[in-house]
Amino acid sequence: MKKWFAENKFRILFGIIIAAVLTAAFFAGTKSEMSEKGVVVSSSEDYHVIVENSSKDDETHISDLSNEETSAEVSEHESKIIEISLPPESSEKVLSSLNEISLEESAPVSFTENTASILAEDESSLEISENENSVETSEESLFVTPESSADKSENIPLPSEISEEMSLGQETENSSCIISIDCSTALKNDKLSSKVKRILPPDGIILAETEVSFEDGASAFEILRKICREKGIHMEFSTIPLTGGAYIEGIANLYEFDCGNLSGWMFSINGEFPSVGCSDVKVSSGDKLAFLYTCNMGDDIGNHFSGN
Amino acid sequence: METGFKMFHPAAQLLFFVSVISVTMFVMHPVITGISFIASVLWILCDGGICALLRNLKFTAVTSAMIIIINPLISHNGMTAITYFPDGNPLTLESVYFGIAAAVMISCTLKWFYSFNRNFTSDKIICLFGRIMPKPALLISMTLGFIEKFKTKMNSVSEVQKIFDCYSGENSLIRRIKSAVRIFSVMIQWSLENSIDTADSMKSRGYGLQKRTAYTLYRFLPRDGFMVAITVVCDLVIIAAVFCGALEYSYYPYFLLDSQGIVTMAAYAVFALLCTAPLIVNILEEIKWKSIRSKI
Numbered sequence: 286m287k288k289w290f291a292e293n294k295f296r297i298l299f300g301i302i303i304a305a306v307l308t309a310a311f312f313a314g315t316k317s318e319m320s321e322k323g324v325v326v327s328s329s330e331d332y333h334v335i336v337e338n339s340s341k342d343d344e345t346h347i348s349d350l351s352n353e354e355t356s357a358e359v360s361e362h363e364s365k366i367i368e369i370s371l372p373p374e375s376s377e378k379v380l381s382s383l384n385e386i387s388l389e390e391s392a393p394v395s396f397t398e399n400t401a402s403i404l405a406e407d408e409s410s411l412e413i414s415e416n417e418n419s420v421e422t423s424e425e426s427l428f429v430t431p432e433s434s435a436d437k438s439e440n441i442p443l444p445s446e447i448s449e450e451m452s453l454g455q456e457t458e459n460s461s462c463i464i465s466i467d468c469s470t471a472l473k474n475d476k477l478s479s480k481v482k483r484i485l486p487p488d489g490i491i492l493a494e495t496e497v498s499f500e501d502g503a504s505a506f507e508i509l510r511k512i513c514r515e516k517g518i519h520m521e522f523s524t525i526p527l528t529g530g531a532y533i534e535g536i537a538n539l540y541e542f543d544c545g546n547l548s549g550w551m552f553s554i555n556g557e558f559p560s561v562g563c564s565d566v567k568v569s570s571g572d573k574l575a576f577l578y579t580c581n582m583g584d585d586i587g588n589h590f591s592g593n
Numbered sequence: 594m595e596t597g598f599k600m601f602h603p604a605a606q607l608l609f610f611v612s613v614i615s616v617t618m619f620v621m622h623p624v625i626t627g628i629s630f631i632a633s634v635l636w637i638l639c640d641g642g643i644c645a646l647l648r649n650l651k652f653t654a655v656t657s658a659m660i661i662i663i664n665p666l667i668s669h670n671g672m673t674a675i676t677y678f679p680d681g682n683p684l685t686l687e688s689v690y691f692g693i694a695a696a697v698m699i700s701c702t703l704k705w706f707y708s709f710n711r712n713f714t715s716d717k718i719i720c721l722f723g724r725i726m727p728k729p730a731l732l733i734s735m736t737l738g739f740i741e742k743f744k745t746k747m748n749s750v751s752e753v754q755k756i757f758d759c760y761s762g763e764n765s766l767i768r769r770i771k772s773a774v775r776i777f778s779v780m781i782q783w784s785l786e787n788s789i790d791t792a793d794s795m796k797s798r799g800y801g802l803q804k805r806t807a808y809t810l811y812r813f814l815p816r817d818g819f820m821v822a823i824t825v826v827c828d829l830v831i832i833a834a835v836f837c838g839a840l841e842y843s844y845y846p847y848f849l850l851d852s853q854g855i856v857t858m859a860a861y862a863v864f865a866l867l868c869t870a871p872l873i874v875n876i877l878e879e880i881k882w883k884s885i886r887s888k889i
């Protein structure tokens with residue numbers, strides 16, 4: 286026994302050292318994870334403090350309120366145009382294509398109704414955003430999608446897994462909200478490079494107020510991802526490793542920090558800016574969701590810190 | 594015996610390499626990158642033969658492939674979506690273009706540095722910096738020399754150790770670790786002893802008694818002046834083209850290459866001339882040599 290121990294003492298020693306290192310690494314890892322979670326919380330609090338210090342102007346707030354009013358007017362116009370701008374031929378075309386889809390996929394009636402509403406608004410919203418251009422060119426000017434936008438009914442086929450997932454989602458979709466994407470603050474900023482400015486819509490409205498249907502309990506991020514995919518709007522996000530939350534880096538090739546250090550995408554629900562990420566906010570039916578580009582930490586889009 | 598471009602004055606060579614490498618690195622114009630890539634491949638082929646080219650390609654191909662694969666995975670900027678990743682981010686054509694361009698750019702920068710290393714031996718460093726900063730130049734050249742010496746010595750020591758292992762008959766892991774540790778300790782002892790020897794030797798020959806002078810074989814001839822002038826003119830033309838917007842390019846958010854003017858063409862031609870200057874020198878010398886030999 287002694288002899289065996291003497292012969293193999295290096296092996297035993299190595300084994301013990303490796304086990305000790307692994308144990309230490311395991312405990313250190315869990316500790317750091319917990320502490321990092323703590324850091325996340327405290328950093329978000331720090332963020333609010335910074336916002337509180339920087340938000341002082343009230344005039345901009347008023348101007349933003351007036352902006353909201355104008356956007357409401359736009360939405361009224363939109364609803365009028367929906368009624369007018371659907372010629373009988375196109376509606377017949379849409380209906381026939383929808384019949385084909387329902388025959389192919391044997392989807393329930395609610396599915397076709399939802400798509401019909403989406404399709405109708407697709408055309409009308411694009412007419413709002415760029416009245417001069419035709420529907421297809423204005424869509425392609427933002428983002429050239431893999432699916433050809435020549436026929437609206439062909440917008441539905443998608444890469445295999447996702448199309449399956451979405452068709453499943455649409456069967457149970459029973460809520461709807463209104464979403465809009467706006468970057469008019471970026472267009473007024475001098476720091477925006479001319480390359481990016483060229484591809485943004487001239488009025489800054491990337492997506493006019495659009496009704497979108499979703500599954501109950503969907504987050505604001507999921508709704509944004511869905512609508513961006515449907516309309517062929519570019520959107521890039523990154524996932525935060527520990528919390529699994531999504532962070533919107535850029536929409537329509539307009540990225541964070543494109544207009545200076547304090548610029549980026551923010552979102553509001555019914556005019557209020559939640560203090561959590563867009564994938565942690567559950568949207569309820571009838572909410573008004575807006576993704577807005579800020580050049581000054583939310584000060585220029587009405588996100589003033591109230592003190593709570 | 595060095596021939597062709599390698600016989601030029603080190604200052605002319607340094608200026609050439611600095612200008613080519615910096616234009617390649619800072620102007621990521623697709624055409625410029627392509628010209629630089631072709632010229633670097635041809636120059637390594639001319640300078641070191643097919644073996645050197647293959648060794649270099651083996652080294653750079655891995656880096657390039659990694660960049661080409663990874664860039665579309667982490668960068669989703671761009672207007673043209675090819676398809677979507679499962680998480681919802683788009684795979685864009687622009688990011689693929691940018692990945693290819695960056696891979697080619699880095700690979701040809703590495704090629705130019707590789708040929709710079711082959712060309713720039715320690716005597717050229719001493720020639721260039723021996724007057725201006727004698728001690729750092731000496732230090733650099735001694736360090737570069739020491740690396741080669743260390744490699745040779747390490748090979749011979751490890752061969753001896755291998756023979757010892759063969760005699761002992763045992764080939765366990767611990768035995769091999771012991772052998773490696775022994776080689777390491779031998780090398781440490783040798784290098785310390787070598788440095789003391791070098792110091793003694795330098796002192797006995799009078800190092801540090803007077804200001805250091807450097808001896809070089811290289812003289813600045815008219816052809817070196819011509820080479821420097823050509824390089825400077827090419828650099829100025831390219832810099833002017835960049836600043837007047839003739840070499841405009843864009844990868845994000847859309848791929849753009851809308852420069853077809855005469856200035857752009859001139860810039861392409863001038864950069865091609867600059868990159869292939871050593872190749873032209875070598876070919877001209879070869880032709881001269883052939884023509885002289887045929888007369889005999």
